[in-house]
Amino acid sequence: MIFFDRYPARNDGESHWLRAVQVASGLFVPLRDPAGGDRYGGFRANGAFASFNNTAINSPFLYYPTIFSQFFFRYTAEHVQYVAASISTLLCCTVCIALAIHIAGQMGELIAATAFIPTVFLSMVFPSADAVTNSFALLFIAVVCRYSVLLKATSWQTILILSLLCIGLAQIKTTCLVLMLLIGVIAWRQYRHDRHIPIEYFIPLGFGVSSALIWWWQIRSISPWILSYQQYVDGKQLLIHHPFAFLKGVIMTVFQPLDLSKDQFNVQRNIQLYTGTENTMLPMTVMVFFIISCIALWMVAASKSHLVLSKMEPADRVFIQTILASIIVLFYLLTCVAMALVMGYTPQNLGKAFDGMQSRYFVPVLPLIGIMLLIPNWGIVIRHSKALERCVLVFLWLGFVGILAAHTIRFI
Numbered sequence: 050m051i052f053f054d055r056y057p058a059r060n061d062g063e064s065h066w067l068r069a070v071q072v073a074s075g076l077f078v079p080l081r082d083p084a085g086g087d088r089y090g091g092f093r094a095n096g097a098f099a100s101f102n103n104t105a106i107n108s109p110f111l112y113y114p115t116i117f118s119q120f121f122f123r124y125t126a127e128h129v130q131y132v133a134a135s136i137s138t139l140l141c142c143t144v145c146i147a148l149a150i151h152i153a154g155q156m157g158e159l160i161a162a163t164a165f166i167p168t169v170f171l172s173m174v175f176p177s178a179d180a181v182t183n184s185f186a187l188l189f190i191a192v193v194c195r196y197s198v199l200l201k202a203t204s205w206q207t208i209l210i211l212s213l214l215c216i217g218l219a220q221i222k223t224t225c226l227v228l229m230l231l232i233g234v235i236a237w238r239q240y241r242h243d244r245h246i247p248i249e250y251f252i253p254l255g256f257g258v259s260s261a262l263i264w265w266w267q268i269r270s271i272s273p274w275i276l277s278y279q280q281y282v283d284g285k286q287l288l289i290h291h292p293f294a295f296l297k298g299v300i301m302t303v304f305q306p307l308d309l310s311k312d313q314f315n316v317q318r319n320i321q322l323y324t325g326t327e328n329t330m331l332p333m334t335v336m337v338f339f340i341i342s343c344i345a346l347w348m349v350a351a352s353k354s355h356l357v358l359s360k361m362e363p364a365d366r367v368f369i370q371t372i373l374a375s376i377i378v379l380f381y382l383l384t385c386v387a388m389a390l391v392m393g394y395t396p397q398n399l400g401k402a403f404d405g406m407q408s409r410y411f412v413p414v415l416p417l418i419g420i421m422l423l424i425p426n427w428g429i430v431i432r433h434s435k436a437l438e439r440c441v442l443v444f445l446w447l448g449f450v451g452i453l454a455a456h457t458i459r460f461i
Contacts, residue, residue, distance in 0.1 A: 050174045051135045053457045058326035059175045060409075064101035067091060069112040069134060069176045073119035078267050079105035087278045089271050094127065102275070103391075104178065106268045110220035111178040114141040134176040142173045142184035149184070153191035154198060158350035159419040160187050162343040165445060167325035167336070167452060168409045179409065182221040186228060186413035189214050193231040194420075200242045208252050211235075215257030220264060224383040225413050227376050229257045237368050273391045284394035288386065294399040299385050301402040310404055318407040325452070327407070335451030338444040345441045351423050352431040366424050373421045380414050 059065075071079065071091040079101075082088035088100040109116075118137035122130050146164045150157040163169065164187060172179035192214060196207060215229055236250040272281035288295055307316045317327035323340075324330035388403040431437060 050453065050456055051132060051139070054174070055459055056329040056456050057175075058171050058329040058456075059177070060172075060179070060326070060328075061103060062175055062177070064104040065107075065112075065175070065177045066131060066134075067093075067099050067101050068104040068107055068178075069115035070119075070130070072109040072112045073116045073123070077109045079271065087272055087276075102271065102273055106271050106273060107178045108220040108264050110217060111181045112176065113181065114138040115176045117141070131176070135174060138176050138180050139173045142180045145184040145188050149188040149191035152188070153194045155353045156191070156194040156350060156416070156420065158346040158353070159416045159423075160191055162346040162350075162419065163187060163412060163415045165339060165342060165346075165448075166322060166412070166415075167331060167339055167448070168321045169412055170449075170452070171326050172409070178222070179412075182225065183412045185217055185221055186225050187416065189218050189228055190231065190413075190416050193235060196235045197238050200238060203239060203247055203249060208249055211250070211253035212256040215253040216260040219257045219261035222410075222413075223261070224380050224387065224410070226257070226261055227379040227383065228413065229254055230372060230376050230379075233372050234369055237372075238365070241362070241365060276391075276393055280393060281390060284390045287394050287396070287399070288389060291399055295385075295389070297400040298389070298398070298403055299382065301400070302385060302388075302406060305402040310402065312404040315404060315406070318405070320408065322408045326409075329456060331452065331455055335448060335455060338448035338451065342441045342444045342448070345437055345444075347419055347422070348429055349431060349434050349437060349441075350419065351427060351429040352434060354423055355426065355428070355430060361424075370421060370424055373417050377414050377417060377421075380411070384410050 067090065068079070076091065079089040080091055080098075082090070082098055082100060084098070087102075088098075089102050089105040090098060090100040093099050114137040115134040118133040119130065122133040125133075146160070150160045150164070153160050164183075169183050172183060192210065196211075211232060215232075218225055218228060232250050232253060236247045239245070239247045239250075270278060272278045276284070307319050310316075314327060317324070317330065321327055323336060325336065384406070385403050388405045389398070392398075392403065392405045
């Protein structure tokens with residue numbers, strides 16, 4: 050895919066690459082266009098200024114695979130650097146996801162079901178912020194799942210690990226900041242176990258919020274995408290002063306038929322979970338293997354979690370469901386805020402659906418939706434889970450062969 054992709058599906062590929070190279074060169078904060086205006090970016094190899102506001106606000110942490118590859122390939126040709134960064138991104142994120150699946154234990158199948166969605170894989174074959182966002186978010190959720198099940202005395206090692214993870218979580222996409230509320234699940238389970246209020250869990254939350262505030266301060270004057278800074282500020286003021294109109298827009302975005310949007314690309318963007326990406330959309334004959342595999346993996350997870358869930362008190366179920374539901378709702382609201390500001394929130398847009406919404410944005414919360422569906426305890430018991438897992442393996446191989454064929458055979 051990295052070497053022979055004839056139909057690349059790389060969202061904002063050039064902007065991500067320019068930002069990644071800039072970060073790898075040691076310039077963490079983007080530069081303002083010397084010609085004036087509200088454009089931010091960096092200089093190309095030929096000395097020309099390149100504007101990439103949509104990725105200029107991305108934290109350096111989102112491009113750590115490229116930073117790693119540039120240690121060895123900085124002085125090679127640019128296409129060699131790009132290939133090296135792509136391979137590094139794929140390897141780093143794959144290792145991160147594999148670690149998450151291992152750590153998550155009985156919930157590992159839910160992490161795998163998310164990781165094997167083609168839109169996740171397609172984000173990892175080139176240097177992109179989505180790759181690190183998805184893989185790190187899955188790792189964070191896996192660690193929370195692990196600590197929520199262990200139920201042993203809280204150690205400073207646990208607090209240190211969670212603090213480091215919260216610092217990293219705050220440096221990926223802003224919407225993922227709400228995932229830190231998952232620490233409340235660990236704290237609640239700990240409280241129910243030994244009846245001691247674990248205030249020490251505020252430490253990782255403090256580190257996470259501080260990490261986010263530090264980076265937000267660095268990019269406070271940068272407007273996203275093609276907007277001027279004043280348009281960006283005006284949009285924020287509209288959101289603050291018209292909260293009910295914003296909530297109406299949130300509801301409209303949930304229910305409005307996709308083909309009524311003024312943006313011709315909204316349909317492709319909304320159905321990425323079912324077609325792989327908005328570009329090089331995969332057919333049903335390829336995607337059906339992944340959809341069936343994801344359902345099967347959820348069923349395996351439901352079967353494995355049966356014993357744990359059967360011992361859970363009703364109060365625990367209600368609290369965890371409330372936390373998970375709150376995170377999903379807040380995640381969606383923050384995504385709507387981001388879409389409104391990026392696309393330009395004006396008086397004409399009040400109460401209307403938000404353009405630019407993409408289903409790939411919600412990959413980090415897909416495991417939480419899977420967990421919410423498990424908590425009611427459907428009583429699913431699979432007698433021959435190994436046989437089902439072998440079938441899933443075969444289906445995944447067929448699916449990835451289909452992706453490879455779709456992207457490497459010249460059809461047109």
